[in-house]
Amino acid sequence: MSSSSSQRPNQPLLLGLVGGCVVLLMVLMMFSGNGRAQQENPALVEQTVNVLPVKYQNTFAKRYRAMGRVESTSQAMVGFERAGRVADVLVEDGQRVNRGDLLARLDTKRIDAQLLEARAALELAIAEARLASISEKRVVSLVRSKLESPQRLDEAKEANNIAQARLAQIQAQLDTLTLELExxxxxxxxxxxxxxxIVDAGAVVNIGQPIFEIANNATLSARIALPPEVAGTLQIGDLYDLRIGEAAVRGQLLTIGSQRNLRTRTVDTV
Incomplete structure (x- = not known):
């Protein structure tokens, strides 16, 4: 009995402690909610925004990039127009040449000898033709004076015609040899x-065999393969942006190929 009566005075104290804890917890929750509300609602800051008016368009431009090959507008393989042995090659790789410069020549000893012979024959033919013409004129005068027969005049005319034909023949041979020399x-x-x-001196070459590859690099073109649907949107004569290495240039579209590459399914534009 004495033990139960000693525990009763402690119950009000326990209830007071529990109530104080509850009140303290509620105060802490109120302050915590107020701080969170202040963090969730920062001060508003006005900012300037640039705007553009919206315009309706039927189409829009889309940039398309493609790789191509830069090449010379004038490039050719050149050779001799007759067969023979190459006597001299006068230029080297990378050398700049002007129009009409001599690049190489064939051995022309045989042609030179034939030219000397043809020139001598031409001089003889000229003399014979001159003599035949003079003889014809004399016979004409004698026939008019009735000192020669008409038959002799016919013979003189034919001799003159033969001499003139011989002269024309030798002149043609000389022209042919001169052309062969060129x-x-x-x-x-x-x-x-x-x-x-491609060929060095001493080599024997055929007609048209390539001796040099030359290119005029003063004017360049770019050959670019494009899908047909892209090439169809381009206009010949318009200018387009090109980049060669680090250099940016503007190029004019010259042609659009009509033949499609069967392997790549593209067409060439220049």
């Missing part, structure tokens, strides 16, 4: 760079 040299067809020298 074909024994290669002249630069235009101002260009020697891309490659």
């Amino acid at each position: 074909k024994s040299t290669i002249l630069a067809p235009y101002t260009a760079d020697i891309v490659a020298r």
